[in-house]
Amino acid sequence: MSTVDETRVPFRSGHTWVRITRPDAPHEGALPLIVLHGGPGFSHDYLRSLAELADTTGRTVVHYDQYGCGRSTHEPDAPADFWTPELFVEEFHTVLAALGIERAHVLGQSWGGMLGAEIAVLRPANVASLQICNSPAAMDLWSQAAAALREELPTEVREALERHEADGSYDDPEYLAASREYDRRHVVRMDPTPQDYLDSVANVDADPTVYHTMNGPNEFHVIGTMRDWTIIDRLPRIEVPTLVLAGEFDEAQPITWQPFAEHIPGARSVVIADASHCSHLEKPEEFRAIVTEFLAGADRLADPDTATTEVSA
Secondary structure (H helix, E strand, O other), X not given: OOEEEEEEEEEOOEEEEEEEEEOOOOOOOOOOEEEEOOOOOOOHHHHHHHHHHHHHHOOOEEEEEOOOOOOOOOOOOOOHHHOOHHHHHHHHHHHXXXXXXXXXXXXXXXHHHHHHHHHHOOOOOOEEEEEEEOOOOEHHHHHHHHHHHHOOOOHHHHHHHHHHHHHOOOOOHHHHHHHHHHHHHHOOOOOOOOHHHHHHHXXXXXXXXXXXXXXXXXXXXXXXXXXXXXXXXXXXXXXXXXXXXXXXXXXXXXXXXXXXXXXXXOOEEEEEOOOOOOHXXXXXXXXXXHHHHHHHHHHHHOOHHHOOOOOOO
């Protein structure tokens, strides 16, 4: 059985909350895995099942709630320009340094994959590989995919979305119900919705500052500060082994993630059948098998002299 520790890493004017899962039987050369959650503005909860990779792959798995999210310090009065990709790139390196991690694999889901790419294009020595899961390479592509998926919704649902978006009544029960229909098809195709996901949603509801500022009111109406974000022209700078993963019914449709596969040298892409945005919850065994195989290969490519499997709390 793995052991779990929690700690707080000082960051900016507050702290970042970190959860460390260590395997009972570490595998030699198995680098730590850092898991980056989505949003921006969610918390790690909906990804905590990935801690099972600690025992199955013999490596330390690190989750953390990004600044402004979950159990980390919140800044509800911070100006909009405080919340930038650069802030979260800085936080990533601060966490790894505090834990004494010299090199690790990075798995980012949704916004976490975007953040992972932002980290990897800078070619830091502490990143051994990158897994981009259910993520877009540009937000205009995300919006295009969302528009196409919205066209497939029932007429009354589409009309409700359009009506409330026109007058900005995003908290109207009718709008929220229509949004849930989109989520049911393309975000979490499970009934009932897993508690891990509900826990992350509850954290966003308690303080939506980061999500509303950077993204917008929901998954498909992107009007926040990230609406023009793109990393496509920088992707050739990524030099580490990269896995690009998505679900068949994902709101991250192929148009959104194909630039990762096309522009990152040697990138491998996988689509999980009958899954959507939360592929790791809907098809957990298949998801973990794909990740495990990729990590084993990435470990073999990593320089063993830089491997650090002991992580300090």
